[in-house]
Amino acid sequence: MEDATDRIAQPWGGRVPYGRHETWPARVDTFLADGVEPEAVQRWVQSASILHSDGDAMDIAVTDGRMVGVRGRDVDRVNRGRLGPKDLFGWQANASRDRLTRPLVRRDGRLVETDWDTAMDVVAARSRELLDRRGPGSIGFYTSGQLFLEEYYTLAVLARAGIGTNHLDGNTRLCTATAAEALKETFGCDGQPGSYDDFDHADVIALFGHNIAETQPVQWMRLLDRMEGADPPRLLCVDPRPTRVAQHAAVHLAPRGGTNVALLNALLHETIRHDRIDRDFVDAHTVGFEELAERVADCTPKWAADICDVPAARIEEAAELVGTTDALVSTVLQGVYQSHQATAAAVQINNLHLIRGMLGRPGAGLLQMNGQPTAQNTRECGANGDLPGFRNWQNDTHVADLAKVWNVEPETIPHFAPPTHAMQMYRYAEQGSIRMLWISGTNPAVSLPELSRIRSILTQERLFTVVQDLFLTETAQLADVVLPAATWGEKTGALTNADRTVHLSEKAVEPPGEARPDLDIFLDYARRMDFRDKDGGPLITWDDPESAFEAWKRCSAGRPCDYTGLSYAKLRDTSGIQWPCDEESPEGTARLYTDGIDWAHPDLCESYGKDLETGASQEVVEYRSLNPDGKAVLKAAAYRPPHEEPDEEYPFQLTTGRTIYQFHTRTKTGRAPQLDAAAPDVWVEISTADADRLGLGEGDLVDVTSRRGALRGRLRPTGIRPGLLFVPFHYGYWDTDDGSGPGPDTPGRAANEATITDWDPASKQPLFKTATAALTLVERGDGRPSPAPTTTASAPATAGVARPTAGGPAAHTAQTPAEFPHGREEGAQ
Amino acid sequence: MNGITLTLRTLHRGERHLAHDLVTVAERHRTEHEVHHVATDLAVWSREHVRRLAEAAAGHDVKLGDPPDHSPDGVFATLRKKASEAVVHRPEPGLLLLRDLRELHVAAAENSLHWEMLAQAAQASRDSGLLELASSCHPQTLRQMRWTNTMIKNLSPQLLNSL
Numbered sequence: 007m008e009d010a011t012d013r014i015a016q017p018w019g020g021r022v023p024y025g026r027h028e029t030w031p032a033r034v035d036t037f038l039a040d041g042v043e044p045e046a047v048q049r050w051v052q053s054a055s056i057l058h059s060d061g062d063a064m065d066i067a068v069t070d071g072r073m074v075g076v077r078g079r080d081v082d083r084v085n086r087g088r089l090g091p092k093d094l095f096g097w098q099a100n101a102s103r104d105r106l107t108r109p110l111v112r113r114d115g116r117l118v119e120t121d122w123d124t125a126m127d128v129v130a131a132r133s134r135e136l137l138d139r140r141g142p143g144s145i146g147f148y149t150s151g152q153l154f155l156e157e158y159y160t161l162a163v164l165a166r167a168g169i170g171t172n173h174l175d176g177n178t179r180l181c182t183a184t185a186a187e188a189l190k191e192t193f194g195c196d197g198q199p200g201s202y203d204d205f206d207h208a209d210v211i212a213l214f215g216h217n218i219a220e221t222q223p224v225q226w227m228r229l230l231d232r233m234e235g236a237d238p239p240r241l242l243c244v245d246p247r248p249t250r251v252a253q254h255a256a257v258h259l260a261p262r263g264g265t266n267v268a269l270l271n272a273l274l275h276e277t278i279r280h281d282r283i284d285r286d287f288v289d290a291h292t293v294g295f296e297e298l299a300e301r302v303a304d305c306t307p308k309w310a311a312d313i314c315d316v317p318a319a320r321i322e323e324a325a326e327l328v329g330t331t332d333a334l335v336s337t338v339l340q341g342v343y344q345s346h347q348a349t350a351a352a353v354q355i356n357n358l359h360l361i362r363g364m365l366g367r368p369g370a371g372l373l374q375m376n377g378q379p380t381a382q383n384t385r386e387c388g389a390n391g392d393l394p395g396f397r398n399w400q401n402d403t404h405v406a407d408l409a410k411v412w413n414v415e416p417e418t419i420p421h422f423a424p425p426t427h428a429m430q431m432y433r434y435a436e437q438g439s440i441r442m443l444w445i446s447g448t449n450p451a452v453s454l455p456e457l458s459r460i461r462s463i464l465t466q467e468r469l470f471t472v473v474q475d476l477f478l479t480e481t482a483q484l485a486d487v488v489l490p491a492a493t494w495g496e497k498t499g500a501l502t503n504a505d506r507t508v509h510l511s512e513k514a515v516e517p518p519g520e521a522r523p524d525l526d527i528f529l530d531y532a533r534r535m536d537f538r539d540k541d542g543g544p545l546i547t548w549d550d551p552e553s554a555f556e557a558w559k560r561c562s563a564g565r566p567c568d569y570t571g572l573s574y575a576k577l578r579d580t581s582g583i584q585w586p587c588d589e590e591s592p593e594g595t596a597r598l599y600t601d602g603i604d605w606a607h608p609d610l611c612e613s614y615g616k617d618l619e620t621g622a623s624q625e626v627v628e629y630r631s632l633n634p635d636g637k638a639v640l641k642a643a644a645y646r647p648p649h650e651e652p653d654e655e656y657p658f659q660l661t662t663g664r665t666i667y668q669f670h671t672r673t674k675t676g677r678a679p680q681l682d683a684a685a686p687d688v689w690v691e692i693s694t695a696d697a698d699r700l701g702l703g704e705g706d707l708v709d710v711t712s713r714r715g716a717l718r719g720r721l722r723p724t725g726i727r728p729g730l731l732f733v734p735f736h737y738g739y740w741d742t743d744d745g746s747g748p749g750p751d752t753p754g755r756a757a758n759e760a761t762i763t764d765w766d767p768a769s770k771q772p773l774f775k776t777a778t779a780a781l782t783l784v785e786r787g788d789g790r791p792s793p794a795p796t797t798t799a800s801a802p803a804t805a806g807v808a809r810p811t812a813g814g815p816a817a818h819t820a821q822t823p824a825e826f827p828h829g830r831e832e833g834a835q
Numbered sequence: 836m837n838g839i840t841l842t843l844r845t846l847h848r849g850e851r852h853l854a855h856d857l858v859t860v861a862e863r864h865r866t867e868h869e870v871h872h873v874a875t876d877l878a879v880w881s882r883e884h885v886r887r888l889a890e891a892a893a894g895h896d897v898k899l900g901d902p903p904d905h906s907p908d909g910v911f912a913t914l915r916k917k918a919s920e921a922v923v924h925r926p927e928p929g930l931l932l933l934r935d936l937r938e939l940h941v942a943a944a945e946n947s948l949h950w951e952m953l954a955q956a957a958q959a960s961r962d963s964g965l966l967e968l969a970s971s972c973h974p975q976t977l978r979q980m981r982w983t984n985t986m987i988k989n990l991s992p993q994l995l996n997s998l
Contacts, residue, residue: 140997141996143992143993143996143997144997172992172993422992423988423989423992424989426993429868429869430869433866433867433868434993434997436866436923436924437923437924437925437926437928437929437997438924438925438926438997439926439929439993439994439996439997466924617978617981617982619876619978620873620876620877620978620979620981620982620985621869621873621982621985622978622981622982622984622985623981623985623988624981646876646879649872649875649876763868764868764872765868765869767869767872767873770869
């Protein structure tokens, strides 16, 4: 019997309990447009979600050439038919009437419609002029975490070998750069060690700064199902907010912002003090244990308790939880990655797993998560500030190998310095040495820190900006050329999620108007620029998604992210498959490092590592002497106080984050009616203690002010830790009177008006969680509650002050129990 | 005064200077955010070195001063900050940045050599306290050098090619 559930009111749907070591039962979630009956659907087209990093597999329902709904794929190992609210409702944005349908160019200060030829000629002409007059270093590319693999790879080839610029990065810099860097520091190479299947086997799951309930809702459904089954896992939650995870946790720690390294060093201290260590594993597979032990020798729970402002006894309980289990899975996300000492903290979580030997077997795994759906592809393809295929820019053999794949001279590929990271690219643009910035599929005018600065950079006369997107975003409104892009469901391509699972997403419908797939736009540009290889042939030899995928396979061959065993046909056949997938492992690979550390050898590794506190690069000689046999590196780090501490003027710490109902800067989710209604506007969370002290309450209109800027929102007292304010980062200006930023009729609305320009020196990830702020009352509430959802971490501390968030009949979704047809314990063996 | 106290004195002066220069560079290049933040952090190391050197010197009956204030010469710091913000859109400060990083590197290299000398002398005189001091501080000096070296390496290609 089908069950219709309001999936706005119940974002995680119904429960299907299952026991430890059992297969997660399937449940097919379906949402069809009002009035569409399942039997009326003409075609179901295979795809996967690009609205978060689960990569939930789904089929798109098509009738009369229109998308009319989605259905989870029960055959898929990642979601077994389940879909999150964003998956269920987000697709409707594709058909919004305000989609960009024709290219725009700026004439006399205004963006006017034009044809593709004109727009692309303008872009190519400016590129050539800059190449001639100022060299390749004057051109930069800033891409996304939401395109497809084929598009990133093509962009990487044209930028690195065509233009020859060092300036190419993705907005994955904001979400997943620290995950990649932490893996490189510890394992010498990027690539997620664990698998989502580890959740089925774990005894303890530690979530560090990871509100999985809202960022990876489908995997949270998995944990909820396990917690209702036999032998449920116990959770450790490290988060300053009262998230759903915190509510279900055996131990919840809510540390002060910016103190993760202190907390983790105390956990390591306790683990070592109680000798909860797998000595054999440490001896066989790691280097650096003595230094780590020495560094944390004084980091007692009492010491950390003072710094983190959590009880020492809770730290001891947490240490016991992670220290005494035989099956520990840890996940890490923005609470670590976007906070002070990001890489240093993430690496300490790797260290915890290494000294406990919790790696490479079912239920013992590590997930340095991604916030963006196709972040992994940006990283693999080298569109993120690395070289394609996890090659090491400091290793001439790797560069020569890449040059061979591309048939260019090695010196064509810039490798004199690390690829420029996004924050440095904006600095170069500010300074005037980058004169053209091509932004694809992302919205820096809302998503980067200190927005007044970003707007002033993007609006400079001398900077030529190309923006390629679906809508006239805040950033597009400031551009010189706007290129209308096709998106998910309107183009074909592969995408890889946080646990290395590759999915194929096929074209279901035609894009609106003249909008084109990002791949076609990049290929068109490459043709106009006439990029050549060293024999005079075309540099880019492919012309559609499948041939691009085949080209990428050649580039990935022999590298950790080996795709050579995959093909479009195989992905159609079997749904998601985890890389590496090659001749030896044709069904894919569930876990890396099952038999030792594979890719840390000095000749193979992607990086020789960095100083975690200063970001200074290590050289090969140092790395070779430290780690001659290519073991995992236990890298210690000392705690340093955050760069901005509360004072009289700015007494609060300010943190930003997301809600389950919105994605990124709301470009799509803000145009899906059910999602938009669930979380329609910005809000400000404060602890009940602080609210009482200041005489403030639910719905009061407040300004949050920092040294950089201010935003205005309605207050929501919650169980968040005292001294901290939380603002969701999704909200910008496209649906306000002033369009691209605050104005006479629009007070600041974006969280990033107030955030600080500071980044982790190792991963270069901006720190969105370490600003300080002041709070002032603008006017008393008029009885209306704040627009914050009540179903999530933003739930009010006092029940009844706000009407429960619900979607009503428009959000009713079918949940059908189903057999998981493959009956496999593991996605891949 | 013997050679060890002379070295302590020299090193004390060198670390004081470096602490001051790191803070100055952090202020002058406020709009180079990574330089600003990391240089500020690294100044803390040198200040700590100064404090520990003074402590060690006191054990040798030599009185050395305290570390410099965290933000020296307030009005000049404000001026430097304003100046850096005023030229935020100009390329020329890039050259000044490279020069400043080079100066920091050379200053740290000098300190490094003096730490080396102190450690050698401490070993020869079997002064375990001084040896401990040198072994715990010298690595941080080396890390200061690696940082300036990395920044120069990463920034030079763009800054020198865009003038």
